[in-house]
Every structure is written in C-alpha cells, then in structure tokens.
Amino acid sequence: MNDWKNQTWFGRDVAAGTYLNTELEITESYSGRNITIPIRVIRGAEPGATLFVTGALHGDELNGTGAIRSLISDPQWGPARGNLIMIPVLNVLGFERHSRYLPDRRDLNRCFPGHAGGSMATRMARVIFDSIVSRCDYGIDLHTAAVRRTNYPNARADFNEPECLRLATAFGAGVILDNRGPKGSFRREATTAGCPTIVVEGGEVWKVEPSVLECMSRGIVNVLKELDMLDGDPEVPENQVKLRTTKWVRAERGGFMEMHVSPGSTVVAGQPLATNSSLIQEDHNRLEAPFDGIVIGMTTLPAVQPGEPVIHLGRLSSSKTVRRVRRQSQADDIQRTTQEHLSTNIQVTPPGESRS
Numbered sequence: 001m002n003d004w005k006n007q008t009w010f011g012r013d014v015a016a017g018t019y020l021n022t023e024l025e026i027t028e029s030y031s032g033r034n035i036t037i038p039i040r041v042i043r044g045a046e047p048g049a050t051l052f053v054t055g056a057l058h059g060d061e062l063n064g065t066g067a068i069r070s071l072i073s074d075p076q077w078g079p080a081r082g083n084l085i086m087i088p089v090l091n092v093l094g095f096e097r098h099s100r101y102l103p104d105r106r107d108l109n110r111c112f113p114g115h116a117g118g119s120m121a122t123r124m125a126r127v128i129f130d131s132i133v134s135r136c137d138y139g140i141d142l143h144t145a146a147v148r149r150t151n152y153p154n155a156r157a158d159f160n161e162p163e164c165l166r167l168a169t170a171f172g173a174g175v176i177l178d179n180r181g182p183k184g185s186f187r188r189e190a191t192t193a194g195c196p197t198i199v200v201e202g203g204e205v206w207k208v209e210p211s212v213l214e215c216m217s218r219g220i221v222n223v224l225k226e227l228d229m230l231d232g233d234p235e236v237p238e239n240q241v242k243l244r245t246t247k248w249v250r251a252e253r254g255g256f257m258e259m260h261v262s263p264g265s266t267v268v269a270g271q272p273l274a275t276n277s278s279l280i281q282e283d284h285n286r287l288e289a290p291f292d293g294i295v296i297g298m299t300t301l302p303a304v305q306p307g308e309p310v311i312h313l314g315r316l317s318s319s320k321t322v323r324r325v326r327r328q329s330q331a332d333d334i335q336r337t338t339q340e341h342l343s344t345n346i347q348v349t350p351p352g353e354s355r356s
C-alpha cells in the first residue's frame, strides 16, 4: 500500500508519523553474506516532499555521517510533513576499510545511475538509484575534502537547475558553488533523473569535526524548512557568496609550505597565500592570490612538489565583495567558529617580508 498513511519502504510497512530502522541489500561479500546499508526512514504525520540525505558515499568522508547520526540520535526528531530518508553511510564497503573507494578500487561516485548487468560498483549504484533516488523528490549528499586536504563548508549545485539552486541557497552554507558534478556522480545523475540533489563539502576525511557537523546539521534542518517539511524559515547568512569560478593555486617549487591563509579566509589579488622553502629555510618561493577570492579548500600536508595543489580559491567579483564576505562570515556564529576550528589544524604564519 502506498497511500500516505501506510507506505512500504525497503519491503517494510511504515505508518505516517512513525520511523523505521532498516537495511537495504546492496551486494554480497566474498564469503557470500549479504552486504546492507543501514537506513532510517522517518515519516511525517502529514503529506509532503520526500528527501534523502546521504553520508560517506566516499567511505572515508565522515563529517556527514556525524551530522546525520547527531540528528537521528533523538528518536522524536523528524519532519512534520513528508518523508526523510537518512543514510549515514552509503558506501559501506569503502567505510569498512576507511577508504574512499570500493574494494575493486572504483569510485562509486562515478558509477551512477548504474547498470544491473555491469561491474560490482555499477550494480550497487543501480540498486541505490532504483530503491532510493527513484522514490525521492530531493537529495542532499554530504562529503569532505579528499585525503590530505580540508574544505571550508560549501554547497555545490547546478545553478541552471532552479530547484538545486534553491536547496543550495536554503542549506545556508556561507559559500555556494555552481558545479553540476562530474559525469556519473550521484548528484548530477540524480538531478538528471528528476531528483534535484546538491552536494555539501566540509572538513577532512576520517574525522567528525564538531563545527562542520554543526554547519551540516543546520543545513539539513534548513532544507527541511525550505521544503515545508518542518515549520519555520531557513537560517541563511546574509550576503551568502555565490561562486562560479574556482582555481587551485599550485606549488611552483618543491619544499616545505608555510600557509598564510586558512579555510574561509578572504584574500585580495596579489595577497600572499603561502611560502615554501627548503627544509633548511633556503630558496623561498611565495604563492600569491591570482584574483580576489575566498579559500574554499587547501592542502593539510605542508610538503609539496611543483604542480601540487595548495590552495583552492573561489573567485569574488571585487575587493569590495571581499570585505562584504569577511563581515558576513564573522557575523554568523557557525561560520566564524568553523573558520577558527579549521585554522587550528594548519600552521598559519604571517607572510613577513618577501624573501624570494
């Protein structure tokens, strides 16, 4: 039965106004056991939209897992209207090995919408698509930076899709980025299939960082409000930054990097970003901002070779915008705290005099 009062999710009946902890069979292990994804389905008492929220599609990216677990730790919590499908770990096989990838080294986030007769990864993608995406109206997919990098929390969406832009805006990260995602990625293929989906990036792999968790939790609640699944208006920072262009500033020389900026820092063109030198402090080489911008990601590994990415910079339109964005992020408690916390993971020094 699939009227509002009684629906079947993953083979189980779930009445309106109740929740279900269940599992979706996704594949079988080498020893022939079922591999399943744990899922909580929370049903509002009244009809409304159906939203999925996924963490750890890359199995080592755990901030989203932390945010989802924190919200569902209260069994009373959930939408007043609509259905919420909470999936703390989508890529259970990667998660079991603390790895981004599947055991066959494929990236599950390049295998959507999948294929029932294909590789292990594409078969899993197909099950996820058929069982979850096909029944949802919207989606939020939570990620972190890749290994040895960190990200200032930002939502990524295809700005040409009004519903994606709407979700990204409502999520309430200080920075949103126009990016539809690579071919085969979950958000791009889900959006193409009629389920507008955004990605949120924040922090590092292998951790639950409290300030990133706060940002992601607020964002999920904000989207529920935007979709009228919860009462109230989303808390969105004033002067949210919309980025259309980003660039990785890369190391010119090998050596040890000292950073002059941290995630969320705003910079003007020509401002020093980082200085690298030999281990005995010779051959200094300074990297400068190629344009006015905001640091949305950076390496956490200070040792670099020429060409390696150091600072991921989003382009802002002018130095006036830089000042406005700086004021905006300082005025929002969650963003200010996140910026402070993320900067303590990296040695940040003043640039001093140019020594190159």
Ligand SMILES: [Zn+2]
Binding pocket: 057, 058, 061, 143, 144
């Ligand atoms: Zn990821």
